[in-house]
Amino acid sequence: MSWRELPIGGMILEPGNSIARRTGEWRVFRPVIDQDACTRCLVCWMYCPDGVIRVVDTPYRTSKGRLWSFTLEIDYEHCKGCGICAEECPVNAIAMVEEVK
Amino acid sequence: MQVLEGYVKQVRVMLNSNYAVAYAVRDVDVDVIAAYPITPQTGVVEKLAEMIANGELDAEMIHVESEHSALSAIIGASAAGARVFTATSSQGLEYMHEVLHIASGMRLPLVMSVATRALSAPINIWCDYSDLMNVRDSSWITFIASTAQEVYDTIVEAYMVAEDPRILLPVIVAYDGFWMSHTYEPLYVAEDKSYVRTLVPRRDRVKLDPQKPVTMGALVGPDWYYEIKYQQVAAMSEAYEAIREYDRVIGRAFGRFYEPVEAYKMDDAEIAILTYGGIYGSLVEAVDRLRGEGYKVGAIRLRLWRPFPVDDIVRVARGVSKLLVVDRAISYGASIAGPVALEVIASLHRAGLDLDVVSYVAGIGGRPVTESDFEGMFKLALKLGRRAREIGTIYWGVRGVSYD
Ligand code: SF4
Ligand code: SF4
Numbered sequence: 334m335s336w337r338e339l340p341i342g343g344m345i346l347e348p349g350n351s352i353a354r355r356t357g358e359w360r361v362f363r364p365v366i367d368q369d370a371c372t373r374c375l376v377c378w379m380y381c382p383d384g385v386i387r388v389v390d391t392p393y394r395t396s397k398g399r400l401w402s403f404t405l406e407i408d409y410e411h412c413k414g415c416g417i418c419a420e421e422c423p424v425n426a427i428a429m430v431e432e433v434k
Numbered sequence: 435m436q437v438l439e440g441y442v443k444q445v446r447v448m449l450n451s452n453y454a455v456a457y458a459v460r461d462v463d464v465d466v467i468a469a470y471p472i473t474p475q476t477g478v479v480e481k482l483a484e485m486i487a488n489g490e491l492d493a494e495m496i497h498v499e500s501e502h503s504a505l506s507a508i509i510g511a512s513a514a515g516a517r518v519f520t521a522t523s524s525q526g527l528e529y530m531h532e533v534l535h536i537a538s539g540m541r542l543p544l545v546m547s548v549a550t551r552a553l554s555a556p557i558n559i560w561c562d563y564s565d566l567m568n569v570r571d572s573s574w575i576t577f578i579a580s581t582a583q584e585v586y587d588t589i590v591e592a593y594m595v596a597e598d599p600r601i602l603l604p605v606i607v608a609y610d611g612f613w614m615s616h617t618y619e620p621l622y623v624a625e626d627k628s629y630v631r632t633l634v635p636r637r638d639r640v641k642l643d644p645q646k647p648v649t650m651g652a653l654v655g656p657d658w659y660y661e662i663k664y665q666q667v668a669a670m671s672e673a674y675e676a677i678r679e680y681d682r683v684i685g686r687a688f689g690r691f692y693e694p695v696e697a698y699k700m701d702d703a704e705i706a707i708l709t710y711g712g713i714y715g716s717l718v719e720a721v722d723r724l725r726g727e728g729y730k731v732g733a734i735r736l737r738l739w740r741p742f743p744v745d746d747i748v749r750v751a752r753g754v755s756k757l758l759v760v761d762r763a764i765s766y767g768a769s770i771a772g773p774v775a776l777e778v779i780a781s782l783h784r785a786g787l788d789l790d791v792v793s794y795v796a797g798i799g800g801r802p803v804t805e806s807d808f809e810g811m812f813k814l815a816l817k818l819g820r821r822a823r824e825i826g827t828i829y830w831g832v833r834g835v836s837y838d
Contacts, residue, residue, distance in 0.1 A: 336661035336668070341602060342541035343662040344640060345649035 360414030377418035444622035452477030458589030461630035468496035468507035515641035524551035538573035543596035560800020583621035610712035694743035703732030720808035
């Protein structure tokens with residue numbers, strides 16, 4: 334593609350295409366949720382600046398036998414590893430683990 | 435009322451250049467205006483506010499707290515598809531500086547008038563071209579008018595150029611602060627403004643539309659930024675041909691034909707003096723006086739500053755042995771301190787012409803440049819001969835500086 338074919342002024346003409354950009358590749362530390370310790374308060378879900386913490390309908394039974402009707406999952410294709418979720422989690426259920434390449 | 439033979443009906447009115455801008459902005463039916471008051475531009479937006487209040491113009495006037503915001507506001511309005519306008523001078527233009535680049539980079543067809551004025555410090559509200567020359571690399575097409583008539587015509591032309599789908603670059607129309615902004619001249623304006631609107635039809639372009647979302651001004655990395663900037667290079671050079679076309683459209687409509695470079699008594703001239711803006715009238719007078727003394731001298735006026743009309747300069751200057759370029763701005767520390775002189779030298783260099791170009795700086799901070807000044811510059815250049823090249827730039831009229 335040359336300068337002629339590019340949209341004028343670098344405009345993005347296709348809406349919603351930021352999903353195609355895998356920002357997860359920038360990550361140095363990976364947030365890992367301890368599903369046993371997590372109280373499903375959704376603070377991390379609210380704070381994540383990239384909106385990549387998802388509430389999924391998968392039930393989860395903790396080791397102590399408590400049954401949650403949903404689980405929190407991180408979209409690692411787009412999580413940048415900023416660590417805000419780990420910082421905000423009131424019960425320290427998120428660990429930042431170094432990515433090993 | 436006066437009717438020019440064969441052209442659209444026009445009314446003869448007395449206007450200063452600020453009001454000539456406002457009349458043209460009204461006649462092309464601008465939708466959104468945002469501006470911040472600054473001397474000597476203020477008359478432009480005062481008149482426009484009056485026109486909106488009187489119902490002569492149906493536009494939104496956005497009152498903003500700075501020039502940075504004025505330009506930002508019309509960028510937003512233009513991105514949403516509106517036809518927009520702003521006006522400024524001096525510090526206001528400098529305050530817009532970063533936004534100037536955003537406007538052109540986003541390829542928005544904005545039009546702005548600049549009543550040129552010196553820059554602080556020391557504070558000086560009078561005319562020179564330091565403000566305009568400072569923004570020359572911001573990718574705005576730039577005209578410099580020399581009469582109120584030309585200001586009116588060029589504002590209309592500016593919308594044709596800016597909104598042309600081949601171009602889509604913002605346009606500045608500049609003219610002398612005070613010498614023109616506050617001086618009344620007789621000029622013709624269209625009797626029926628709806629006729630002017632047919633000259634500048636609304637054209638389709640990509641805009642912000644919730645039904646068809648686009649992103650403008652997004653981040654672009656090293657992999658594509660250069661290509662997008664090259665689009666601007668190409669648009670700027672294509673603008674030249676488009677401007678020539680619209681010069682003819684204006685000519686056929688109003689009976690006034692403009693050229694990027696205007697020549698006076700150049701046919702047999704051996705020496706020429708080039709300048710721009712309102713002092714061109716005095717230059718023409720000076721040329722007549724010098725002709726009376728037997729000198730074969732001609733006058734050249736630069737009307738188009740960006741894109742720079744290289745070929746036109748070469749064509750008019752080809753026959754002369756000496757060319758004086760009178761700038762009203764200083765490029766501090768430059769090889770040649772006159773910004774236009776520098777461009778003229780580069781243009782001649784490209785054509786392989788090696789004539790004596792004498793760079794003069796004059797009229798700084800509103801100091802008058804009269805017929806006698808031009809005569810004096812002419813005679814000094816003759817006296818200095820080739821030595822003018824070694825001097826580089828002659829600072830005309832500075833107390834304590836002499837070149838004898
Ligand atoms: S590390 Fe940052 S981006 Fe990733 S899930 Fe946590 S808050 Fe979101
Ligand atoms: S903030 Fe911590 S406890 Fe709350 S939902 Fe997120 S991981 Fe679970």
